[in-house]
Amino acid sequence: MDALTLTDVTKKFGRTQVIDGIDLSVAPGEFCVFVGPSGCGKSTLLRMIAGLEDVSSGQIAIGGRRVNELPPARREIAMVFQSYALYPHLSVRDNMGLALRQAGTPKAEVLTATDRAADMLSLTALLDRRPADLSGGQRQRVAIGRAIVRRPRLFLFDEPLSNLDAALRVATRIEIARLHRELGATMIYVTHDQVEAMTLAHKIVVLRAGRVEQVGAPMDLYNDPDNRFVAGFIGSPAMNFLDAGALGLRSDSLGVRPEHLAISAQEGTIPGRVSHLERLGGETLSYVQTEAHGLLTVRQFGEHDHAVDGPVWVTPDLTRAFHFNAEGSRLRT
Template sequence: MTALKLTNVCKSFGQVEVLKNIDLTVEESEFVVFVGPSGCGKSTLLRVIAGLEDASSGTVEIDGETVNETPPAKRGIAMVFQSYALYPHLTVKGNMALGLKQAGHPKDEIERRIAEAGRMLSLDPYLERRPAELSGGQRQRVAIGRAIVRNPKLFLFDEPLSNLDAALRMNTRVEIANLHRQLSASMIYVTHDQTEAMTLADKIVVLRDGRVEQVGSPMELYNNPANRFVAEFIGSPSMNLVPAELIGRSAGEFVGIRPEYARLGEAGDLKGTVVHVEKLGGDTNVLIDIGADKPFTARAFGQYEIEPGAQIGIDYDPAKCFSFGSDGARL
């Protein structure tokens, strides 16, 4: 069954068109991530789905029903925001129970749902604490628990990990992935972090300037990007783009080489000067000035000993390269 269907959805604020003809389908139990740079429209699109913003045109269907005129509370969705939005005077249990009480659910059902969510999120020891007594990661789990107890048709996450430090982000990311497997729920997750997108998503939607650039699984986007924008955005470190003139075509094309596919040594088709070295332990990123607009990044696995100022050659396998026209389209 289709959990969400967007057909030709547009959104304008005055004369500014923020979303442009968005068509998208989210299947039941699918984890879909909206990713793109700041200002691309991903959070606005999530708010249109939630009903917090009205679509200027097009249709929004949730669970087979058109909901354009349906208020947020009646759409069968639950939303987790970047800010935890917890009531400071209520306990963890009180925060999770509030929406259910307002909806008129019986007390025993509320208790059962909270107990179940508490077990899933390891919140049992904290149910009687208030938000001020919790860590940032625990508060975010409470916000997620408040969404779980509603048994929604669709979970919406708006950059929920942005306020957490790196270690907590990774731990909470794992918790969200495990939660999706346990609930088999349909989830839409907004982030600007392509690592979150790659590690969480069944399907990634890449947005730019209010348009969908490409939709596909993480590996489909990584291995077969539709254009230069997707190729550069998906992957860390970012794909290198080397100006080139392809045989039989006009000048202005680019060859894309992923950092992990570059081989360093004395010889190579490209040569340059090492300008910076990032020693990460498990691997080493070597940034090389080859005379392009920005340094070429090569990823050497393991601990690679080289210093800035060294002259080095770069070789690569042409079969693993991508080519793009001057307009950014994949050739």
């Protein structure tokens, strides 16, 4: 039995359709990430699963049970928001245990569940503090702990790391991945950050304009995208798109990842000039302006030096390239 099943799910706001016939199954214990650009419908879809938005048509089932008509409190879900949503007048302990207390759970069980979650999240020393006395990362851990104590069928995360700085984002991402392994729970996670999607997910659902573009494991999407949109969205730095005709090839567009472009000052396939250089220590990114293909990104591992505004040649590894037609569909051989 799947933990979550969506069958031809649609959502309209007035005459505007924002979710268009989505079918999806999520297995028990799976970490599934909804990813896509702003306005693609990923947060709306999560809110429909949670019961915070009505379904215009189709069916949502959690654990094999249709939940379309059920309120959020009866769906056996727990949601972690971007905004933390903590009660400022309650301690960490009381924030984490509030839902259980409201459900009439015996006090001893609430304390046991709260202490267990606090231990998992390294919050034991903070249990008597108020949210105002915590850092942003600590507040987010409290919000996650509040979800853990409920032992839901589904954990729903709505861009939970957006308010954190870069270092905390990485640390909290690692924490969420560890928790998933320890809990073995089913998690649905929404983000616009494809790095979060690639590093957390068992399964990624790539959305655009309310439709599913592709579903698959992170490296399957990276190595075998179905279309130009997925190819360009998954991967950082983004894929380069070259004019195949200018290279004497039959397809309309050629996609080449930055690490599959070679750069040389002496010889190559595509002439250009270095417009910018990013030395990142472990890798070097060269941005090369070309006449036929626009701006290309070349990724080299290690430290390299190319003169800004200097002439260079770029050569794509055609054995690692992706071919697309004018509509953006993948051409497979």
